[in-house]
């Protein structure tokens with residue numbers, strides 16, 4: 005191999021590129037190798053496993069292949085845990101993996117050990133890749149499988165920490181909206197998973213005082229198709245129109261479909277909801293915590309737009325706390341009422357009861373009869 009030459013302008017951070025490529029590999033259903041202090045771990049998302057790959061893991065793992073599951077999934081299948089755990093899987097038995105990782109009536113049938121820090125890093129990578137957080141891992145010897153994408157635990161940790169810093173504006177233009185003619189879309193690249201995040205600046209808000217702001221997580225079903233299962237579409241359009249009618253404001257449209265789980269996992273959760281689970285029980289059965297989202301990069305978007313203080317429009321106390329923690333002054337908070345439907349009332353009640361959202365059903369009922 006020729007020696008590595010650092011060329012100014014072309015020597016990109018190895019951290020960023022390795023992690024981004026590892027994410028792409030996992031999304032494509034291929035395994036990656038994680039490294040930490042001389043240890044190497046071959047890893048793949050459970051959903052990508054087929055008989056061929058299982059055979060490969062059995063050969064390489066030599067009896068040491070394991071399944072890594074997050075705490076909510078372990079709890080669901082009968083082994084209550086507060087952190088991720090791992091189960092020995094020497095035979096890489098596909099039917100057993102399906103039962104433990106995917107089946108809703110799965111039950112634990114073997115001891116659960118504490119996941120290693122490298123195991124946890126695998127779950128973080130799967131989270132970035134928006135695939136189900138369940139992994140098959142096997143120790144590999146140094147320099148085995150040289151054709152696979154390799155990434156270190158430090159690179160993954162740095163990637164998680166650097167997401168806020170990498171944010172920049174990549175495009176902006178006026179987009180007149182129904183009920184809000186003077187509106188500009190400002191697209192940022194970066195933040196969560198390096199996806200595109202959009203700030204919708206309605207009117208000309210006065211940036212010298214608290215600016216009306218909403219952080220709105222994407223909801224394809226509700227925002228675009230008017231799904232009756234949630235209140236997102238109403239909240240979105242009502243907020244923009246309220247801002248347009250008053251002194252303007254900024255809505256951040258965040259690429260965080262399914263509370264950060266991705267649309268595929270949200271549909272898996274909806275499938276479980278159709279069988280009687282509530283919104284949080286369904287996510288937990290799949291292995292997700294209450295909420296995957298982070299909002300620190302949203303604070304950075306606001307800063308780059310010149311906002312230092314906000315009046316936030318939300319029912320979600322975590323959004324308020326996250327903005328404050330990220331150094332934005334929250335001068336006030338106002339509620340955003342959607343419309344109650346027979347299909348979303350349980351969802352709204354769960355958000356109030358399980359996640360402490362400020363949802364006033366009397367106000368909603370009054371609104372419904374407007």
Ligand SMILES: Nc1nc2c(ncn2[C@@H]2O[C@H](COP(=O)(O)OP(=O)(O)OP(=O)(O)O)[C@@H](O)[C@H]2O)c(=O)[nH]1
Nearest residue numbers: 220221222223234260261262263273283318319320
């Ligand atoms: N995982 C999961 N996500 C859902 C479900 N229903 C809606 N979502 C997602 O939940 C998120 C709702 O985001 P927001 O509208 O910002 O709502 P919020 O966190 O309730 O906060 P406020 O609306 O500001 O009070 C969106 O990303 C939706 O896609 C569900 O049943 N499961």
Ligand SMILES: [Zn+2]
Nearest residue numbers: 223226234236
């Ligand atoms: Zn929704």
